[in-house]
Amino acid sequence: MAEKTIGRDIAPPDLVAKVTGRAKYAEDFRAEGMVFAKLLASPMPHARVRSIDTSEALAMDGVFGVLTADEVPQPGAPNEPALTNEPLYEGEAILAVAAIDETTAADAIEKIRMDLEPLPFVLDPLDSLRPDGPNARLDGNTRIGREVQTIKWSEEDFAAAADGHMPVGQPGDEWSYGDVDAAFDAADLVLDETIVHQSLTHHPLESRSCMAYWQNGKLFIHGSTQSTARTRAAIARGLGLELHDVVLIAEYCGGGFGSKISGSTIMQVPALLSRKIGRPVMLRITRAEETYLGRARPGFQAKAKIGYRADGRVVAMELFIVQDNGPYGRSGDFRTAADMASLTYQVPAMRFGGVSVYTNTPPKSAQRAPGGGQITSMLEPIMDKAARELGIDRVALRHINVPDNDGVFGPRRRGLTSAYVREALDRGVELFGWEERAARSGQRHGSMVTGIGIGVSSFVGGSSGFDGLLMIREDGKLYVHQGIGNLGTHSIADTARAAADVLGMPWDRVEIVWGDTSRHLPWSAVQAGSQTTHAHTRANHAAAMDAKRKLQEIAAGDLGGSPGDYETGDGRVYRRNDRDTGMTFARAARRATQLGGKYSGEELPEDINAMTVTSAQALAGEGLMGVAKDTYPHEGSTFSFVVGFAEVEVDFETGHVVVKDYTAVTDCGTVLHPRSLAAQLYGGGVQGMGMARSQRWVFDPQWGVSFAKRLYTARPPGILDVPLEMKWAAVGIPDPQTPVGAKGIGEPPLGAGAAAITSAIADALGGRCLCRTPLTADMILAAVEGREQPYGPLETHV
Amino acid sequence: MNEIELLEAVQRTVSRRMFIKGVIAAGAATSSVGYLFRGPAAVFALPSIQGSVGRLVTLNVNGQQRRVDVLPQETLAMTLRYKLGLTGTKLGCDRAECGACTVLVDGTNHYSCSMLTRSAVGREITTIEGLESEDGTLHPVQQAVVDEGGFQCAFCAPGFIMSMVALVEANPNPTREETAQALSGNLCRCGDYDKILTSAMRAAEYARREA
The missing domain is CATH 1.10.150.120 ([2Fe-2S]-binding domain)
Structure with missing residues (x-):
């Protein structure tokens, strides 16, 4: 029997291509006759196109055509079109020009005469809620239900803002459970804090460049996306095409972090421009353009009022969040934030209110731990403050509040599949050396003051109900078809291990089929929200169980006995009591082809998705097929957890922060791939550190234009900003409600990293929570020196 | 653009000159000229025969002599990616912020997005594609x-x-x-x-x- 693949360090099969430069990302493809597109971006944060004259541009040598907003689908408000005649943020694409090269395209854009009527704009959501404040959109400033509406607060509602406190007015969303007022009345300590969390661009290193061409009415599109099956579906839907008329090639994705979940609206531009001019079109997105088009995490301005019992137990919470929604759609971060707060601290009585306000800033989308990241980094230092005031250990305060298997969350008090956060805390205390380090908290050496931080982070760890599709071919190999994407988490390979282990297949005989929708992929989860590990170990497990049953039946039919007498392993199906009686997978695959029916995929299960049916039909007759929908039952929601611990040194003369050490311990169920898990814990932690310390937006409030549109101004963390060595561990207790026991782990490391830093910095400042991110050197220095901060307490984009 | 409407709609207190300054500071339309791929259209602008002969240079890339048509203002990253088919060298930013385009020039690591191709003539250029041995052994x-x-x-x-x-x-x-x-x-x-x-x-x- 082959060694189990789950739990071992196995390099993903695409790694050699990645280290030799052979891995092709979207901008690495070329097509015969390919030309280049450039975008004409709005110079204003909100305007209306009065007129466009492209005649001079079109007359230039080497210019092939222009695509305007009138030629792209215009989804109903408040959804985002690929090109617009009413730009709602600076940098939004108005039209595109195709030319023989980019210089010519850019020159042509300079020759376009455009008359823009400037319209009122707003950057700060609170400004839009003021009685006479501007709206970012002409049809309103928030979305309630399906409708765009307008919410304005009264001057009295804003009274609290005068002394720097979060004002609270009419919410767009609200819920509550328990007797919140009574719980606050009975509390031994009540903290009431104002929070400001910045918006920040995702900035994957690969921008969303895209190349497209058409052949015989079929669109071939090379894009950068986190998902494959779901991105093809989104492109087809967006352009009004049949699914089978779209071939998406996206084998590699240079990072997404939530900004490329199912592709990107801007992909429509090369697709439609190519159809119009009859040539392949490459649209290269610059870093500055990525700032505009590339999505961002929505910022929060919030009030967090928390009631505690003397032993540190949270007894009541009130959260009110004003969310910077950007101009389109509706971000769910603020609602998720409330759910995560309810979950992490098992709040017995809670009230949530919030409003997601449209602003003339770049569009928002999920960014790794959407909502969870923001609230974790903000609430954890407040928990520290409570521990300090109540005179109890900070770990003890977490211990008493965090969920276990009986945990519930949110207004509907839903349950969990598993939660081993206390085990993670205990392990982390030991690994980090909490006792010893906490004793150093606040110590000063020269100008450096030590701060010790802790962050407990929860996030959704999986979905279910997707399809698995695999083939055992006549070469005896197992081909696992994956409709998820290859965004760098290695889950494209790691989730296939579930199938390998069910069949006892040695890993070197497993091939992963992915990244090209002409290669017959199954319907899959979006590669986002930490769904994949859970959803696709389940789907691949189900498909492998189907294949195993078929192998057993074929062996019993040919060799005698009943199917249950047979086992699989090492590429053979053999009799349990007599290993020599059996057949190779290669032979079984040939028999499956001969037998036809369900064995070779001629007959398919009725519950699989239409896309999986099409893929399976194309593969039918080429060997033995395993195909199934994941119908494994589970009760409650699946969550993963990370506890982060950090030691920092804050320079009291400069405000500079050095992160000395970081330790992360997770409960994510069974560990599939230790080294990749470490990479998620550290990588997410590092992104969280960037969010806590440096990443930000800065806008000119007068003109509504961005000043932080490059990497050096948006400031994601570099290698010198993080500790030279970090530590990690996993609790490793399998989730009992999923066959492999594994839960997703993409998201929660971010909140843990961010919160460990915000907590550690507050600790170095003697427990003073600045309750905002990013905590830049100038802010820290002003706090150290007792000077007034150079920005207003509720001010954003500073 | 209607100046009066602009003033009324956006800010009641600013001058047109300030607005233009703001727009220039934003530079949204074509902000990264150095990043642009310059291709065959340059032919339209240059005296053809003389210009193109002057543009042919020989580069030593991964141990091979490569003749290539290079414009004076072309960056090494663009030449590698779009003229020599060496797409292993990536572009991650507009200019010199991310290092995805790093190559070796005479053994020293350089940002190829910020080096003119002409300044690499006569020097040894090594890209990611040039690290493996001929028999496929990894570096x-x-x-x-x-x-x-x-x-x-x-x-x-x-x-x-x-x-x-x-x-x-x-x-x-x-x-x-x-x-x-x-x-x-x-x-x-x-x-x-x-x-x-x-x-x-x-x-x-x-x-x-x-x-």
Whole structure:
């Protein structure tokens, strides 16, 4: 029997291509006759196109055509079109020009005469809620239900803002459970804090460049996306095409972090421009353009009022969040934030209110731990403050509040599949050396003051109900078809291990089929929200169980006995009591082809998705097929957890922060791939550190234009900003409600990293929570020196 | 643009001159001229025969002499990616911020997005494609990365690997801190720095063994 693949360090099969430069990302493809597109971006944060004259541009040598907003689908408000005649943020694409090269395209854009009527704009959501404040959109400033509406607060509602406190007015969303007022009345300590969390661009290193061409009415599109099956579906839907008329090639994705979940609206531009001019079109997105088009995490301005019992137990919470929604759609971060707060601290009585306000800033989308990241980094230092005031250990305060298997969350008090956060805390205390380090908290050496931080982070760890599709071919190999994407988490390979282990297949005989929708992929989860590990170990497990049953039946039919007498392993199906009686997978695959029916995929299960049916039909007759929908039952929601611990040194003369050490311990169920898990814990932690310390937006409030549109101004963390060595561990207790026991782990490391830093910095400042991110050197220095901060307490984009 | 409407709609207190200044500061339409790919259209603008003969240069790339038509203002990254088909060298930013385009020029790591191709004439250029041996054996640095399961999305990988090659040749016995310093011109957005450092330390070990 082959060694189990789950739990071992196995390099993903695409790694050699990645280290030799052979891995092709979207901008690495070329097509015969390919030309280049450039975008004409709005110079204003909100305007209306009065007129466009492209005649001079079109007359230039080497210019092939222009695509305007009138030629792209215009989804109903408040959804985002690929090109617009009413730009709602600076940098939004108005039209595109195709030319023989980019210089010519850019020159042509300079020759376009455009008359823009400037319209009122707003950057700060609170400004839009003021009685006479501007709206970012002409049809309103928030979305309630399906409708765009307008919410304005009264001057009295804003009274609290005068002394720097979060004002609270009419919410767009609200819920509550328990007797919140009574719980606050009975509390031994009540903290009431104002929070400001910045918006920040995702900035994957690969921008969303895209190349497209058409052949015989079929669109071939090379894009950068986190998902494959779901991105093809989104492109087809967006352009009004049949699914089978779209071939998406996206084998590699240079990072997404939530900004490329199912592709990107801007992909429509090369697709439609190519159809119009009859040539392949490459649209290269610059870093500055990525700032505009590339999505961002929505910022929060919030009030967090928390009631505690003397032993540190949270007894009541009130959260009110004003969310910077950007101009389109509706971000769910603020609602998720409330759910995560309810979950992490098992709040017995809670009230949530919030409003997601449209602003003339770049569009928002999920960014790794959407909502969870923001609230974790903000609430954890407040928990520290409570521990300090109540005179109890900070770990003890977490211990008493965090969920276990009986945990519930949110207004509907839903349950969990598993939660081993206390085990993670205990392990982390030991690994980090909490006792010893906490004793150093606040110590000063020269100008450096030590701060010790802790962050407990929860996030959704999986979905279910997707399809698995695999083939055992006549070469005896197992081909696992994956409709998820290859965004760098290695889950494209790691989730296939579930199938390998069910069949006892040695890993070197497993091939992963992915990244090209002409290669017959199954319907899959979006590669986002930490769904994949859970959803696709389940789907691949189900498909492998189907294949195993078929192998057993074929062996019993040919060799005698009943199917249950047979086992699989090492590429053979053999009799349990007599290993020599059996057949190779290669032979079984040939028999499956001969037998036809369900064995070779001629007959398919009725519950699989239409896309999986099409893929399976194309593969039918080429060997033995395993195909199934994941119908494994589970009760409650699946969550993963990370506890982060950090030691920092804050320079009291400069405000500079050095992160000395970081330790992360997770409960994510069974560990599939230790080294990749470490990479998620550290990588997410590092992104969280960037969010806590440096990443930000800065806008000119007068003109509504961005000043932080490059990497050096948006400031994601570099290698010198993080500790030279970090530590990690996993609790490793399998989730009992999923066959492999594994839960997703993409998201929660971010909140843990961010919160460990915000907590550690507050600790170095003697427990003073600045309750905002990013905590830049100038802010820290002003706090150290007792000077007034150079920005207003509720001010954003500073 | 109607000045009166502009003033009324946006800000009641500003002048047209200030608005134009604001727009220029934003530079949204074509903000990154140096990043643009310049291709065959340049033919339209130049006296053809003389111009194109003057543009032909010979580059030494990965040990091969490559004749290539290069414009005076063309960057090495663009020549490699769009004229020589060497797409392993990535572009991650508009200019000199991320290091994804790092190549070796005479053994030193350079941002190829910020080097004019003409200034690389007569020098040895090595790209990620030039590290493997002819028989397909990986360079010790590449092997070290594979053995450590290095990188996540790996868009930054070619640049980091070129910087690692430069490091292990200049300093065969680096500390982890020296390694971090040597790689600090490269950005990894997945935040996979821990594994990158571990891979680089292993790379140095492999390189010492081979030396």
